Amino acid sequence: MTLGTRAGLEMGKATRDAFGRALQEIGASNDKIIVVDGDVANSTRAEWFGKDNPERFFNVGIAESNLIGVAAGLAACGKVPVAASFAAFLLCNAYDQIRMSIAFPKMNVKLVGSHAGISIGEDGPSQMGIEDVSLACSLPGMVVMVPADEQSTRKATQQMIEHVGPTYLRVGRGDVPAVYDENVDFQIGKAITVRDGGDVTLIANGLMVSAALDAAEELAADGISARVLDMHTVKPIDQAAITSAATETKGIVVAEEHLHNGGLGSVVASTVTSTVPCKMAFVDLDDKFAYSGDGDALLQEFGLTGEKIAEEARKIVQG
Amino acid sequence: MTGNQNATDFDQLTELAKSLRKDVLIMTSEAGSGHPTSSMSAVEVMTSLYFGGIMRYDASNPSKPDRDRFILSKGHASPILYAVLAEAGYIKKDQLNTLRKIDSPLEGHPNMLRVPGVEASTGSLGQGLSMGLGHALNAKLDKLDYNVYVMMGDGEIQQGQVWEAAMAAANFNASNLVAIVDLNGYQQTGPVSSVTNPAAYAEKWKAFGWNTVEVDGHDIKATHQALVDATAYSDGPSAIIAHTKKGKGVSFLEADFSWHGRGVPKDRLEEALEEIG
Ligand SMILES: Cc1ncc(C[n+]2csc(CCOP(=O)(O)OP(=O)(O)O)c2C)c(N)n1
Numbered sequence: 001m002t003l004g005t006r007a008g009l010e011m012g013k014a015t016r017d018a019f020g021r022a023l024q025e026i027g028a029s030n031d032k033i034i035v036v037d038g039d040v041a042n043s044t045r046a047e048w049f050g051k052d053n054p055e056r057f058f059n060v061g062i063a064e065s066n067l068i069g070v071a072a073g074l075a076a077c078g079k080v081p082v083a084a085s086f087a088a089f090l091l092c093n094a095y096d097q098i099r100m101s102i103a104f105p106k107m108n109v110k111l112v113g114s115h116a117g118i119s120i121g122e123d124g125p126s127q128m129g130i131e132d133v134s135l136a137c138s139l140p141g142m143v144v145m146v147p148a149d150e151q152s153t154r155k156a157t158q159q160m161i162e163h164v165g166p167t168y169l170r171v172g173r174g175d176v177p178a179v180y181d182e183n184v185d186f187q188i189g190k191a192i193t194v195r196d197g198g199d200v201t202l203i204a205n206g207l208m209v210s211a212a213l214d215a216a217e218e219l220a221a222d223g224i225s226a227r228v229l230d231m232h233t234v235k236p237i238d239q240a241a242i243t244s245a246a247t248e249t250k251g252i253v254v255a256e257e258h259l260h261n262g263g264l265g266s267v268v269a270s271t272v273t274s275t276v277p278c279k280m281a282f283v284d285l286d287d288k289f290a291y292s293g294d295g296d297a298l299l300q301e302f303g304l305t306g307e308k309i310a311e312e313a314r315k316i317v318q319g
Numbered sequence: 320m321t322g323n324q325n326a327t328d329f330d331q332l333t334e335l336a337k338s339l340r341k342d343v344l345i346m347t348s349e350a351g352s353g354h355p356t357s358s359m360s361a362v363e364v365m366t367s368l369y370f371g372g373i374m375r376y377d378a379s380n381p382s383k384p385d386r387d388r389f390i391l392s393k394g395h396a397s398p399i400l401y402a403v404l405a406e407a408g409y410i411k412k413d414q415l416n417t418l419r420k421i422d423s424p425l426e427g428h429p430n431m432l433r434v435p436g437v438e439a440s441t442g443s444l445g446q447g448l449s450m451g452l453g454h455a456l457n458a459k460l461d462k463l464d465y466n467v468y469v470m471m472g473d474g475e476i477q478q479g480q481v482w483e484a485a486m487a488a489a490n491f492n493a494s495n496l497v498a499i500v501d502l503n504g505y506q507q508t509g510p511v512s513s514v515t516n517p518a519a520y521a522e523k524w525k526a527f528g529w530n531t532v533e534v535d536g537h538d539i540k541a542t543h544q545a546l547v548d549a550t551a552y553s554d555g556p557s558a559i560i561a562h563t564k565k566g567k568g569v570s571f572l573e574a575d576f577s578w579h580g581r582g583v584p585k586d587r588l589e590e591a592l593e594e595i596g
């Protein structure tokens with residue numbers, strides 16, 4: 001992984017690993033937690049919980065809509081079900097079930113989608129969740145989180161369990177740079193200012209936070225001071241952080257490993273236009289499916305890099 | 320149309336099956352990922368289909384309206400599909416070792432826009448039978464005589480959509496549609512029997528109105544006969560439950576389901592190829 005190199009970040013664990021470990025730990029003391037799996041628990045890392053608590057683990061088979069319905073039923077009985085699968089299959093295959101059985105009746109189900117983004121690489125587009133954030137955000141009451149690294153995913157997992165109501169947590173497959181240590185101040189709905197700056201703001205989530213930090217480093221060399229906000233919660237969005245950025249800096253670049261329509265960029269843009277309009281640019285997957293290939297190389301080919309973010313930021317600063 | 324229309328030479332098909340298995344092993348080992356074991360259980364059925372004179376196709380004209388169609392609904396078994404398409408002349412054999420590389424059309428899961436002979440883009444399990452039914456219904460609309468074969472996994476058929484398609488196909492009396500269930504006993508995280516009862520699969524297809532047979536999916540003659548019969552059946556859709564082994568042909572792959580989704584490491588490839596002979 002080349003992301004995070006310029007910013008001098010060390011490699012850390014994959015966010016799915018952090019989720020799996022945190023779930024295992026929390027699950028040991030909270031017997032309300034039930035995991036519902038769709039035959040991918042070794043991939044999502046929910047199997048670590050499953051091995052410790054076989055009686056609280058259900059593999060309903062390769063049947064995501066069934067998975068969601070079962071989780072909804074458990075939630076109706078007061079359990080705290082964690083419904084984990086690939087982001088693509090969970091959100092896309094079972095969208096109506098998530099809408100009708102979970103979102104509408106406000107069921108306390110914790111959706112977790114792994115293998116998000118094109119960085120999964122070789123398995124190709126059918127397995128890459130690149131529209132999941134948009135789908136999750138479209139549902140009233142859904143909390144949507146896209147943590148950047150291991151430590152913030154740990155905290156996101158804890159808070160997802162504590163939060164009462166439907167949530168969606170997006171995690172990735174591969175190892176990613178460590179942005180934070182264990183003291184990270186992660187709160188649902190509150191952006192983290194990873195780096196302060198006054199010329200331009202880079203808003204990112206997931207592994208693009210590392211890319212934004214690379215960009216900030218590159219911009220600093222040009223004498224441009226960039227603020228980097230980790231917008232790990234896409235919904236509810238941190239309006240205050242966005243309006244401050246729009247007021248105090250010349251504009252905002254949003255970077256995400258997701259399709260353009262309906263992702264973090266759309267949410268930030270709608271916040272900006274209804275509060276303090278400012279210049280904006282977007283670094284994302286545009287309107288295209290990807291293809292198979294080395295994950296790192298795909299990030300380069302699709303322009304999900306610090307260089308691309310810096311280029312867009314320069315345009316904003318130079319007007 | 321090409322395809323072997325002469326008396327079936329089962330010795331030749333057996334040899335071909337071996338060579339296709341080797342292709343699968345080599346290409347996934349080279350790629351460093353992919354699903355060799357899911358491919359290896361499907362080899363005999365696909366060999367019979369494409370090279371035993373069952374399917375009528377013309378590799379030089381992949382969109383010929385009256386071609387027979389094969390849909391690999393369990394798209395992760397793409398390596399065997401690519402190996403078969405190369406053998407059939409749709410793609411070049413030397414392309415096989417580009418599997419999963421960034422500039423290769425041979426993606427981790429089949430992409431119909433990039434590979435001639437791929438009839439459906441698959442990889443999200445459970446969708447192939449419905450698409451196959453669409454193709455099958457079209458034959459009547461366009462007054463064409465062709466058959467549609469859809470291969471699914473024994474874990475895959477846990478998807479509700481499969482049974483939606485199964486009910487609809489029986490209702491439409493789609494006798495040009497043949498479903499093949501590759502009953503290799505395992506899915507991603509363990510045995511199928513820990514989730515659903517594979518012993519009851521044949522009964523289920525029958526109950527849904529399908530002409531259903533069970534067959535040893537590694538017996539080339541038996542699979543061939545089952546495909547001949549299913550193709551000839553004219554009173555509704557047919558299902559073939561093929562009893563197979565995941566990783567068939569290489570004992571260390573057969574012995575451990577956790578090979579699912581992993582290529583054979585380069586230092587064990589020789590051993591695996593030797594066992595196939
Ligand atoms: C909708 C969907 N859910 C989950 C997966 C992940 N997945 C890929 S292969 C597989 C197991 C498939 O088992 P089976 O159908 O028995 O096929 P086999 O590999 O045994 O041939 C799973 C769960 C997927 N590809 N699609």
Ligand SMILES: [Mg+2]
Nearest residue numbers: 473474505506
């Ligand atoms: Mg199977």
